[in-house]
Amino acid sequence: MLVIPTYNEKNNLRDLVKRIRQVLPDMPILFVDDNSPDGTAEEIRGLMSADPAIRLWVRPGKQGLGSAYRETFLKLLDEPGTEYFIAMDADLSHPPEILPEMVRLLGMHPVVVGSRYLRGGRVENWNWLRRLISRLGNWYARVLTRVPVSDLTSGFVGYRREALRNLSLQDFDSEGYAFQVEMKHRLHKSGANIFELPIVFTERREGASKFSFAIIMEAAAYPFKNWFSKKN
Template sequence: MLIIPTYKERDNIVSLVSRIRKAAAREAIFFVDDNSPDGTADEIRRVQQFDSRVRLLVRPGKLGYGSACRQAMQEILRDGLDDHIIQFDADLSHPPEMLPRLLEMLGEYDVAIGSRYVTGGGSQKWDFRRRTLSFGANLYARAFTGVPVHDMTAGFVGYRAQILRKLDLASIRSEGYAFLMEMKFNLHRQGARFGEFPIVFCEREAGKSKFSRKIMLEGVKFPLKALGRRIAG
């Protein structure tokens, strides 16, 4: 089952679902919309009329990306809805065409990651500055957390339900990039085996980024916190 958090993504929904359906016809989709003022939830409800495998949870307000992923994970695990969970962004930055590859990899690994930083991966339409920043941030995150993953801030990630059950999801409080790193860090501590496959990350065409200073600071702080936890054992 795919988890797709949405905030003001109305113009991406139709092409998103149609590309997912071409790649993974039977994969269920769980949208978590934070009451987007642009009518994203109504657009998802329209899609639900002809696709019974689309589920929608609307929350009262903008509670954050990490919290949306967490809540959906908790519901899927609680109700035993699927044996695997995939995180996916609504802005088409992650190629839906790589879903079969991810599913295949979950046959072999506990966690499968669509990575920009393995051979064949990359980022489209990113300038030198953003590329360097992201690559450097990943080196820093990898060194401090000790997690053997090249793309620590990857948001296109598949997990076996079985490995997620080992985590105390309620204790994971971070939101943006930090959430993505904290998940990988905690899974590594539980002995998860990670597989990475290359993806070319594509800059969003419709809608606006929700990236903020607060999310960036949280992302800078997490590897330090992780190092502290490693030292403390």
């Protein structure tokens, strides 16, 4: 199952679903929308009328990406059936064309990360400052957490059900990029092997990024807090 959180993504959805359906015609897709003011949920309901494998959960208001994933995974773990969950962004930054390969790899690995910083991966349409922040952030998070993954802030991640079940998701406390780092860190500590697959990440053309100074600060604090609490 694909799990796609949305906040004001109305203009990306048609293309997103079209590109997913070209490679995975029947894969269930769950959108988790935080009651976007731009009418994202309405747009999704329109797509659902033509595609019975699309589902939508609407939450009452914007509560953050980490909270969207935590709440959704906790609910999905109570529903039997689905073998794996693939988290991806709605803004077409994560190439849907790689999904069949990710699905294949999830047959062999508990966690598969779409990585920009592996040979063969890259980022398109970011300026030097945005690239530098991401590179430095990843380097710093990797040094402090010691998780051997080249793209710790990636949000394009496939999880086998068993990998998520061991995590105590209700105890997480981060949003934004910090959430992505915390997920990989906790998976690594739980003993899960994390496999990386190179991807070409393309910055969004439609809609606005939720990237902000507060999100950078939170992401900077997570590895530090963690490192500090381990040493003392």
